[in-house]
Amino acid sequence: MAELTYREAVAAGIAQEMRRDPNVVLIGEDVARAGGVFKATVGLLDEFGPERVRDTPISEQAILGAAMGAAMTGLRPIAEIMFSDFFAVCWDIVANEIAKTRYMTDGQVTLPLVIRSGNGGGSRFGAQHSQSVENWAMAVPGLKVVAPAYPADVKGLLAAAVRDEDPVLFFEQKSLYATKGEVPDGEHVVPLGKANVLRRGDDVTIAALALMVPRAMQAAEILEKEHGIRATVVDVRSLVPLDTQTILEEVAHTGRLVTVEENPRLCGWGAEIASIVAEELFWDLDGPIVRITTPHVPLAAADNLEDAQIPSVDKIVARVRELVD
């Protein structure tokens, strides 16, 4: 085990896969010479050379189009979209082309590619550089969607994403890049589609993703210590495929579900999980399903304003107490 930052774990995961398979290549804006604007691809150009690690123009559609064309003809590209907000400038290639081509061709075309992107708020970048858009991807059939919270999962899930035969959107939470955690040495792969139960309690199940996971964990500790409420915390990790089995089991046990979403309220992943639980586990519920989300507004740039928007530990604690008391 080594202690790595979240951003180092990105580079470690990519390097592990590039060493294994010469068809894995990496492209994106400033990913090569500069090692990425978030420094998450540092060292890769040096190790793998300019044919495999390539800087691109500011042409997100061409970046993803190139990745798709390469994937359908034998490569396993990893493409970076610098900020996930920029998916909006290349959404066609993602949602209409990459997501649908295998289906439309009745399986003739296989697209083993990964699109990594810096996602989420907390860095005071304002409304166009802070969005959590994993639900944009989740809403489109044909995309796998992953959003790790811890360095070990960054490396392991990224490796699994590269090995997967299907397109995977890999969301890296920008304000987690500097966080640290133990990461297994050597080959490390975490299968897609498995939620991670981080702690178990009897009173309530909290499902969270990415930046919301450490906050949910902190909230759970406070709830237990200060309020005697014992919470299960599920790190959802993978939105597609979704580990409904684990979630349903945990909710069945506690009888209560709270989702903690960084995305703005409407049509977030929490709504999907809530609807699944409300349909399949209705008779096991002991109370309403509660969603804690960023309110349905764009994110502000100023620190005190942004902090008032994104779910905080305090907000999670308060809302869970309302539900359980």
Place this chain on the structure above:
Amino acid sequence: MAELTYREAVAAGIAQEMRRDPNVVLIGEDVARAGGVFKATVGLLDEFGPERVRDTPISEQAILGAAMGAAMTGLRPIAEIMFSDFFAVCWDIVANEIAKTRYMTDGQVTLPLVIRSGNGGGSRFGAQHSQSVENWAMAVPGLKVVAPAYPADVKGLLAAAVRDEDPVLFFEQKSLYATKGEVPDGEHVVPLGKANVLRRGDDVTIAALALMVPRAMQAAEILEKEHGIRATVVDVRSLVPLDTQTILEEVAHTGRLVTVEENPRLCGWGAEIASIVAEELFWDLDGPIVRITTPHVPLAAADNLEDAQIPSVDKIVARVRELVD
């Protein structure tokens, strides 16, 4: 009252507003000379001339950018995106620029504009020309979202959208264009944000949108006549603002909710409504919340395949029976 087709109601709504306000203009691909590829803007060039009704190049980003720039400087543009699938090529202008600019500028910029688009399946156009993407829009704070089912609402809601000071995405269901209905003569405006209760029953509330509304109505008739199940049918009409009051009232009365969504399953509007009901009306529910959606797959082109995907009257009947029996 005159009987108009859904497509004629589009032109009627636009014409009504263009007559009223000289700052209303219309742009899009083939909207002028050709009267639109769905013939929904026939006659407008003749009546209002080429300065107000303009054909554009195939440049969706420029179309919406132009609409935005015009709206922020005094016009009230209506822009057409021919198929709603093409929102993917201009999503940045919609989701990052149009949706957020008022907020980011702390209210300095007002964007009274309407984006109309042909949405949904049933026309055997295949996976890239048949999507229901109203949930893409609903997920982005700062956009109002409307999707009418009947010609009268087309005209009235379109008029309200043009008069609204905020950006409105107006989804026209392509396979409804040829359907007919009574439309009030003279000025006709239907306020945004009001659901329409089309029929009332005591057993179950069915919430539907666009093409799913007539199907839900047919299903409700069959349910009543053949199975003695009396359903309330709510035409949601407006996703943002969402008339949660009406929906909650109706569900409180019947104790059961079924949503019927044309969109693929994950993160559809039905999930959002389900999560609201599961949180706010939990204690009034008599049973699970059920969502009927197109499965989470792209749409096929062949008629028998597409028909097997999009919720049909039979499927609605069967699922409601399972729930209520």
Place this chain on the structure above:
Amino acid sequence: MDAILTNTTAALREPRAAIDRETRLTLYRRMVECRYLEKRAHDLFLQNLIKGTSHLGLGQEAVAAGFGVAMRPTDYTFCTYRGHNHTLVRGVSMTKILGELMGNSSGLMRGKGGSMHLTSVEHHMMGSYAIVGAHLTIAAGAAWSARYRGTDQVAVCFFGDGATNIGTFHEALNLAVVWKLPVVFVCENNRYMEYTAIHEVTAVEHPAADRASAYGLEPILIDGNDVDVVYTTALRALDAARRGGGPSLIEAETYRHGGHSRADPGKYRPEDEVKEWLAKDPIPRYRQRLLDLGIDEETLVSIEAEAQRKVDEATEEARRAPPSDERIAFENVWADGGAAWRN
């Protein structure tokens, strides 16, 4: 402009003599097969055996045939929804094409894609793309991959005049040049988008050729209704790409005989213009040239008869095929063959 004209003229004259008889007959055969197949598709529409939409390349066969014959079997084709001809010339069976248009079990994708998405990876026909412009970037990616893998494959990407005004055109051209990719971009300028003339919405006269210099490329404007010109231009561009010379951008002037799609009678076009272009129909024109070159009419008639026979047979085969099993509508989202998004 002068550069363009010179180029055209050069392409028009000089290399014609070099094409051998067999190749010429193949070019003719391909054009005739395309024409008959699409005429049949049109009839099947009228009989309501084809649902949805469809975009015919009637009149534009010389571009498809010229390239199809010039390309090697391992070269990649990327084309648009107007892609029946481009699919056929790569060797895909007529039955599978018609079957896909009819949307039944005999189709290339058993009805899942439809007429706008014909794809046959087996034939290196990497897809028909229905969002204007998207595939230019994808073709660049295939070219990048070909070079990375050390093959000598070239990607050829066909698109319309209207596609030259969308952002991806610009992004793809720039990237292809910067990375010096083996890709040939072919604009089939048929003068119209759906119902609007390209010149009404384009800043320059030649929507592709006049943009070439923006990417440091030579402007290449050719007569897209002369299959010899297309063929020789294609050979040159493919060869340049194969030898590491990077991409080309070719504008082929042509015309569609019918409307944009199934629903469109094409009435927005001036009668004179239509007449003028019908007179330039690439097929009778080439037929005459072959006769002038001393090929006997019988040979041509037998090519025509053979093409017709193939179309008739394919029609019967495709018509007889059963509908696709509905279960396939829920398959092959993922590489494991399934569509599960949950466990």
Place this chain on the structure above:
Amino acid sequence: MDAILTNTTAALREPRAAIDRETRLTLYRRMVECRYLEKRAHDLFLQNLIKGTSHLGLGQEAVAAGFGVAMRPTDYTFCTYRGHNHTLVRGVSMTKILGELMGNSSGLMRGKGGSMHLTSVEHHMMGSYAIVGAHLTIAAGAAWSARYRGTDQVAVCFFGDGATNIGTFHEALNLAVVWKLPVVFVCENNRYMEYTAIHEVTAVEHPAADRASAYGLEPILIDGNDVDVVYTTALRALDAARRGGGPSLIEAETYRHGGHSRADPGKYRPEDEVKEWLAKDPIPRYRQRLLDLGIDEETLVSIEAEAQRKVDEATEEARRAPPSDERIAFENVWADGGAAWRN
């Protein structure tokens, strides 16, 4: 290429004599104000009084000042995240700019937008845009509206070299020419995107000027570090647009003194290159020219002192301002002032 050089040369020489003393002093004042304000912004970062990110235009002041002085008060500005200078030259108060960078209640948008989104509609400064390229289309729309409303307003749109490779550049330029819109597109070519040199990822040498002909426009490549050249070029382009001559595309060559954004020391740039461009710093260069033209140093010193005083005052005022009330984070999504998505 020849056309470009001729043009530059013409712009460089002939009209310089025509600029009067007052205008020259204003140009100098504007540049100095920009420089001092941004230096202060940089200091405030180092003191951690500005959070998030910020992109300085240190070194690029001549472009902002030249245009700012040439534009009429009713003309529209659209610029990028690197927009402090463009905002200041339109008359926006320094306090409001610094306040927005600090994200408190004195800011232009009370901290809701941040440094990347400075906007002051009152000054026809229609926004700073943080998604590369998007605002080119929006500026075209404002120009369309100006013409439709029968005003003589012109929209001026500033963007970087990197923006010339994204799709919206192409779409906006084409539409603006086809609709003959009163919009001036100004590419500030500072040779770098974030950390990558523009020449490494661009098919042509001059990313904007070499693309002009793709839209039927004259290539205009100017010395963007010579404020006289910028000013006279701006006047000409604004005038042409106002008189119905349609859009222009201007490439102004310049250089940023620092890194791309707050976090970047700019070390990827060769030392020689940095040195060469520091020697071309538009401010000392213009100062010398003014002295050469006989303007006495005292006048310049007092302009400088006055600018410094204003910056100091604004800094104090902005620092003293209280944080914004958290409630504003949930306001002004809609025109009614609220954020309700349900009843």
